[in-house]
Amino acid sequence: MDSGFMHQFVQQLINGVSLGSIYALIALGYTMIYGILKLINFAHGDVYMLGAYIGFFCTSMLKLSFLPSILVAMAGTALAGMIIERVAYRPMRNAPRIAILITAIGVSFFLENAMILFASPQPRTFPAVFTATVYHFGALVINSQQIVILVSAIVLMIALTYIVNYTKIGKAMRAVSFDADAARLMGINIDFVISMTFALGSALAGAGGVLVGIYYNSIEPLMGMVPGIKAFVAAVLGGIGIIPGAMMGGIILGVVEALVSGFLSSTFRDAAAFAILIIILLYKPQGLLGKNVREKV
Amino acid sequence: MTRKFKTLSVLAAGLTLALALGGCGGGSKSGGGDTVKLGGNLEMTGGSASYGISSKNAIELAIKQLNEKGGVNGKKLSLVVADNKSEATEATNAMQKLITQDKVAGVIGPNLSSAVIASTVVSGGAKTADIAPMATNPKVTVDDAGKVKPYNFRACFIDPFQGTVMARFALDTLHVKKAAIMIDNSSDYSKGLAQFFKEQFTKGGGTVVGEEVYLQKDTDFKATLTKLKSAGPDFLYIPGYYQEVGMIVKQAKELGLNVAMAGGDGWDSAKLAEIALPENLNNCYFSSLYSPDDDSALNKEFVAAYEKEYKAKPDVFAALSYDSTLLFAKAMEAAKSTDPEKIAAALETLDGFVGVSGPVKFDKFHNPIKAAVIIELKNGKQTFRTKVNP
Numbered sequence: 001m002d003s004g005f006m007h008q009f010v011q012q013l014i015n016g017v018s019l020g021s022i023y024a025l026i027a028l029g030y031t032m033i034y035g036i037l038k039l040i041n042f043a044h045g046d047v048y049m050l051g052a053y054i055g056f057f058c059t060s061m062l063k064l065s066f067l068p069s070i071l072v073a074m075a076g077t078a079l080a081g082m083i084i085e086r087v088a089y090r091p092m093r094n095a096p097r098i099a100i101l102i103t104a105i106g107v108s109f110f111l112e113n114a115m116i117l118f119a120s121p122q123p124r125t126f127p128a129v130f131t132a133t134v135y136h137f138g139a140l141v142i143n144s145q146q147i148v149i150l151v152s153a154i155v156l157m158i159a160l161t162y163i164v165n166y167t168k169i170g171k172a173m174r175a176v177s178f179d180a181d182a183a184r185l186m187g188i189n190i191d192f193v194i195s196m197t198f199a200l201g202s203a204l205a206g207a208g209g210v211l212v213g214i215y216y217n218s219i220e221p222l223m224g225m226v227p228g229i230k231a232f233v234a235a236v237l238g239g240i241g242i243i244p245g246a247m248m249g250g251i252i253l254g255v256v257e258a259l260v261s262g263f264l265s266s267t268f269r270d271a272a273a274f275a276i277l278i279i280i281l282l283y284k285p286q287g288l289l290g291k292n293v294r295e296k297v
Numbered sequence: 298m299t300r301k302f303k304t305l306s307v308l309a310a311g312l313t314l315a316l317a318l319g320g321c322g323g324g325s326k327s328g329g330g331d332t333v334k335l336g337g338n339l340e341m342t343g344g345s346a347s348y349g350i351s352s353k354n355a356i357e358l359a360i361k362q363l364n365e366k367g368g369v370n371g372k373k374l375s376l377v378v379a380d381n382k383s384e385a386t387e388a389t390n391a392m393q394k395l396i397t398q399d400k401v402a403g404v405i406g407p408n409l410s411s412a413v414i415a416s417t418v419v420s421g422g423a424k425t426a427d428i429a430p431m432a433t434n435p436k437v438t439v440d441d442a443g444k445v446k447p448y449n450f451r452a453c454f455i456d457p458f459q460g461t462v463m464a465r466f467a468l469d470t471l472h473v474k475k476a477a478i479m480i481d482n483s484s485d486y487s488k489g490l491a492q493f494f495k496e497q498f499t500k501g502g503g504t505v506v507g508e509e510v511y512l513q514k515d516t517d518f519k520a521t522l523t524k525l526k527s528a529g530p531d532f533l534y535i536p537g538y539y540q541e542v543g544m545i546v547k548q549a550k551e552l553g554l555n556v557a558m559a560g561g562d563g564w565d566s567a568k569l570a571e572i573a574l575p576e577n578l579n580n581c582y583f584s585s586l587y588s589p590d591d592d593s594a595l596n597k598e599f600v601a602a603y604e605k606e607y608k609a610k611p612d613v614f615a616a617l618s619y620d621s622t623l624l625f626a627k628a629m630e631a632a633k634s635t636d637p638e639k640i641a642a643a644l645e646t647l648d649g650f651v652g653v654s655g656p657v658k659f660d661k662f663h664n665p666i667k668a669a670v671i672i673e674l675k676n677g678k679q680t681f682r683t684k685v686n687p
Binding site: 004007008011012015016019123125128132134136141143212216217218220222223225226257258259260261262263265266267269270 | 553
């Protein structure tokens with residue numbers, strides 16, 4: 001490789017953006033749920049795993065193609081998200097925040113182990129729903145799956161932005177997130193809005209699961225753990241509770257990881273991701289896009 | 298089996314039972330009758346049951362063949378199996394039972410390293426030789442202080458040796474000079490193979506142009522592979538397990554890294570081709586202890602007999618358990634005795650033994666010095682390529 005550095009740099013950007021768009025899809029759900037409930041839903045990574053398994057079921061057992069599979073997976077995880085909220089979180093609505101947090105960890109373990117029980121801990125191989133065409137631009141390599149992931153992520157994020165900003169339910173979500181009690185007084189059905197938030201956030205995670213299954217070819221019941229935590233870092237990085245922040249945080253995290261593995265050492269990759277979390281929490285705890293709001297006492 | 302032999306073994310079993318019931322540990326050594334008992338401390342149930350069942354099949358086949366040829370030192374062999382349930386504590390109990398109740402002349406198994414390490418205390422204390430067919434952890438034959446355990450042997454080579462073998466194959470057969478290595482940092486197995494590969498490869502005139510690590514359950518390797526690719530290697534060594542290896546191979550090919558790739562027996566799974574996709578698995582190699590396609594006459598005979606008996610190809614556990622049985626037989630002949638202690642001494646100095654997995658001779662740490670096989674992947678299909686001698 002002659003003009004090696006630039007090529008490598010751009011290639012690493014491509015690698016990073018495709019990884020980051022998956023973090024972003026998961027981070028969106030984290031951030032939406034946090035925005036509305038002030039709850040860090042640690043089970044979110046496992047909803048993503050659930051999406052991957054539903055996608056696997058659709059493609060390998062029902063022989064569906066890509067689009068129907070991802071839609072079924074999104075519907076399935078949306079339903080799962082609503083059930084989780086109804087069963088595990090709603091009874092805890094007025095409990096101390098730490099109790100809900102622990103419940104979320106419990107739900108996470110429940111989902112992981114239930115999947116191990118039903119689907120066995122063995123990794124499953126995702127069938128190739130479309131062939132990966134590799135495009136070469138000089139020394140740069142882009143694969144059609146990377147493009148599909150990026151495009152799907154962008155389409156979903158645009159759809160989400162539209163729903164949140166321009167629909168009635170989106171307006172209700174913003175209202176509940178701003179002040180739940182006032183929203184209730186204005187006649188907004190808070191339970192319904194929260195339920196819908198879980199549905200939307202979980203559907204995005206489910207889509208992320210299917211995309212990852214196709215991209216990496218392999219899924220397993222514990223696949224949600226690390227991406228779940230990374231997405232949490234991404235959400236905090238962008239400013240937890242802020243939707244564009246989650247997208248930005250996800251992409252930045254993906255790119256940083258790729259650059260660190262590419263130019264420093266792969267050993268430092270995860271360390272870099274968590275160093276970002278620590279630095280953000282120390283110097284700008286409200287996140288990159290967060291406004292510095294003083295707690296009312 | 299003859300009728301007389303059956304009656305005898307029933308009598309012997311009854312006698313042992315009577316002795317055991319009487320709470321008496323003494324009695325005749327196993328060489329007293331016309332049969333010599335070998336113990337099988339095997340994984341008959343539990344998570345690794347498939348290993349134990351393969352072992353049992355192969356040992357029974359070996360014993361049957363030996364008995365047809367007139368047995369060892371004029372005595373027939375028989376097998377007593379104790380189930381270790383794939384657990385270390387149960388393996389210790391099984392060892393105790395085989396040695397004190399069944400009074401076996403020697404024990405084959407367990408296959409799991411952790412189970413062997415736990416049970417060597419018993420076999421060592423009772424001065425009875427034990428051959429573990431497939432336990433690859435160095436601690437199986439060596440204690441914590443680095444001293445060899447006098448009564449413990451194994452039929453497989455230890456893991457890191459595979460790194461040495463692959464380096465030799467890469468240099469001598471593939472004629473590559475610049476290797477890149479991807480190490481699974483969460484596995485001692487992977488680190489050991491990589492270290493031995495590196496030592497041998499550089500000693501043989503090659504250079505290691507890049508070395509990167511990953512962790513188990515990682516899924517994205519593109520950043521690391523892009524970096525390795527820029528170093529311009531002509532060989533990629535990935536001594537990991539099939540799950541991550543599959544993804545690494547696939548992503549490397551997607552990035553246009555079209556060099557020969559190789560690894561250790563962690564590659565040996567049908568899942569590898571599913572994850573990496575068959576078309577990406579060309580010009581790929583892995584080292585292994587045994588291949589049923591090995592073209593030595595001895596192995597062909599074994600595979601045919603095994604297939605006839607069990608309607609399946611023997612796996613590596615079967616092959617090494619078969620060799621373990623033959624090793625005991627050979628040691629008994631050399632010692633001209635069935636006394637457990639004399640058998641152990643004979644194993645130590647055994648020379649000129651050839652098994653289905655190749656010639657075996659024990660080094661001073663009771664690890665066999667033996668050949669490894671190289672398996673080539675062609676469109677994801679495993680084919681026997683060659684055998685590399687130590």
